[in-house]
Amino acid sequence: MILEIAAEVFSANAAASLADVAAAAGVGRTTLHNRFPTREALLLAVAHDALDRCATVIQDARLAEVGADAAPEEVRAALSRFIEAMIPLGPRIEFLLRQPELDLDKELAARTDQLDTPLEEFVSRAQRAGALRAGVPPWWAVSSLYALTYAAWEAITAGLLAPRDAAALVLDTALTGIGPTP
């Protein structure tokens, strides 16, 4: 619980003090120090929690069940599950994006890479199945998905997009783009 609030506070202000975090979480600053001895420990804990949630989302989307012979509808459904579940993680993704110092941590970097692997393999299989376009580098497909999902999250916080519509919009844009219907 503290970790989610900390993610939000640090997202809104990367230089927020621990007193700010404690106040936002409704606990004393001493308590915060008891659980996370240093500022860096707190930042790492928030980051690992965020990655934990991403891992869960990827698991729950059951991308691994989609084989190289899957029908396009299956791929679409799996992607939809993934996007739908990623969107609520917006504040945590925002935190990871806005704390570039964390990129220097080897363990976090390794975990991030680990998260991308199943996604890229999924894309690769979907391409062989003809459900995603061949020729697109899997890492780029994954990057695009993340980028569009994050853009949707931003639009939601800006009040431009209804949360219920977000996943469909991202999926549609990712799959068919914004070009003319041929």
Add this chain to the structure above:
Amino acid sequence: MILEIAAEVFSANAAASLADVAAAAGVGRTTLHNRFPTREALLLAVAHDALDRCATVIQDARLAEVGADAAPEEVRAALSRFIEAMIPLGPRIEFLLRQPELDLDKELAARTDQLDTPLEEFVSRAQRAGALRAGVPPWWAVSSLYALTYAAWEAITAGLLAPRDAAALVLDTALTGIGPTP
């Protein structure tokens, strides 16, 4: 010159000290203080410089010349000009993304909105011309373009993508997505 370096330093570490910036820029800390009296003044100057460059890019892309009767090739060419010119602004866009406190500045927020307007109008005209798909909200088309362009910039810095290939990749993904070729 100082502003570009400052953008890079603050992108790599949002909490960088003014001494860090001065050292990276190869000037004394006193000189930095002479030009930008306070830290906030420096941050605002960097942000305004970034927005200035974005405005120039948008001008130079000559989106306004593309009317509601433009051919798809014209629209594609204009978008290509825009994306191509945006990519070198990567560090500055990164700076704007990673300094959320700046969002609180009314003037900056107003300028950001002003920048989006011509883009959204361009999208709107291109949709009427049938060169972009109707039904996609113009603000979302613009958001998607930004998101994909930024993703490409990240890929470049990660060494995954050749700078020369970036614009074509973004344009292709934005227009036709990563779904199967129908």
Add this chain to the structure above:
DNA sequence: TCGGGATTGAACACTCATGTTCAATAGCAT
């Protein structure tokens, strides 16, 4: 060569976040 503005390093006071300690308190299980 000379003069003036810009640049610089050093030093200073000030503020603020951090991390620590400690005694008081609250909640909870026995």
Add this chain to the structure above:
DNA sequence: ATGCTATTGAACATGAGTGTTCAATCCCGA
């Protein structure tokens, strides 16, 4: 009720960044 643990506010020392001042120096045009 009793004892234990977690929580809390207060206070403190420390370190780091900020903004200021000033004298020394550099650079460039006159």
